[in-house]
Amino acid sequence: xxxxxxxxxxxxxxxxxxxxxxxxxxxxxxxxxxxxxxxxxxxxxxxxxxxxxxxxxxxxxxxxxxxxxxxxxxxxxxxxxxxxxxxxxxxxxxxxxxxxxxxxxxxxxxxxxxxxxxxxxxxx
Numbered sequence: 001x002x003x004x005x006x007x008x009x010x011x012x013x014x015x016x017x018x019x020x021x022x023x024x025x026x027x028x029x030x031x032x033x034x035x036x037x038x039x040x041x042x043x044x045x046x047x048x049x050x051x052x053x054x055x056x057x058x059x060x061x062x063x064x065x066x067x068x069x070x071x072x073x074x075x076x077x078x079x080x081x082x083x084x085x086x087x088x089x090x091x092x093x094x095x096x097x098x099x100x101x102x103x104x105x106x107x108x109x110x111x112x113x114x115x116x117x118x119x120x121x122x123x124x
Contacts, residue, residue, distance in 0.1 A: 003047065008036050012044050013053070013068075022057050022067035022083065022092040057083050057092055058113050065092050080112040086120035093120065 003009075015031045016023060023031075025042050032041070045066050048054040057065040069079075082095040092115070099114050 003051070007034060008040055009044055009048075011036070012041060013048070016054065016066060016068045020068075022065040022094065024063055024065050028066070055079075056113075057115060059085055059092065059115055060117060067092075067094055081114075083113075083115045084120065085115055085117045086123055087117055088119055088123040091120060091122075 011032045011034055012028060015028050019031075025038070025045060028045070029036070029038060029041055045054065045056075049056050049066070052069070054066045054068055057067060059065060080099045082097045082099060083092055084095055085092045095116075099112050101109075101112075103109065
């Protein structure tokens with residue numbers, strides 16, 4: 001189903017695509033120039049996830065981050081990829097490494113959430 005484009009959707013998507021980083025709902029809210037209700041931002045983010053425009057990352061502390069599936073640099077990001085959270089700067093990055101796994105027959109995987117934690121290349 002085609003969804004109507006709104007200023008809120010445009011603002012949220014612009015923030016995520018221009019930063020190229022995974023961001024929490026709070027961080028996105030701080031970057032948006034227009035006055036938008038917090039619940040509306042969260043609803044827009046979840047719709048984008050449902051539509052395959054964004055993906056949700058749940059960090060080890062339970063906080064949710066959202067990132068675009070767009071290219072990072074010149075490489076296309078695989079649907080099931082690794083994420084890295086820096087314990088110093090708290091940045092979450094999508095890594096180009098695809099998650100490979102094997103599961104027993106009759107199980108169907110719908111989503112993968114793999115977050116590695118440590119020190120990023122900028123902080124090490």
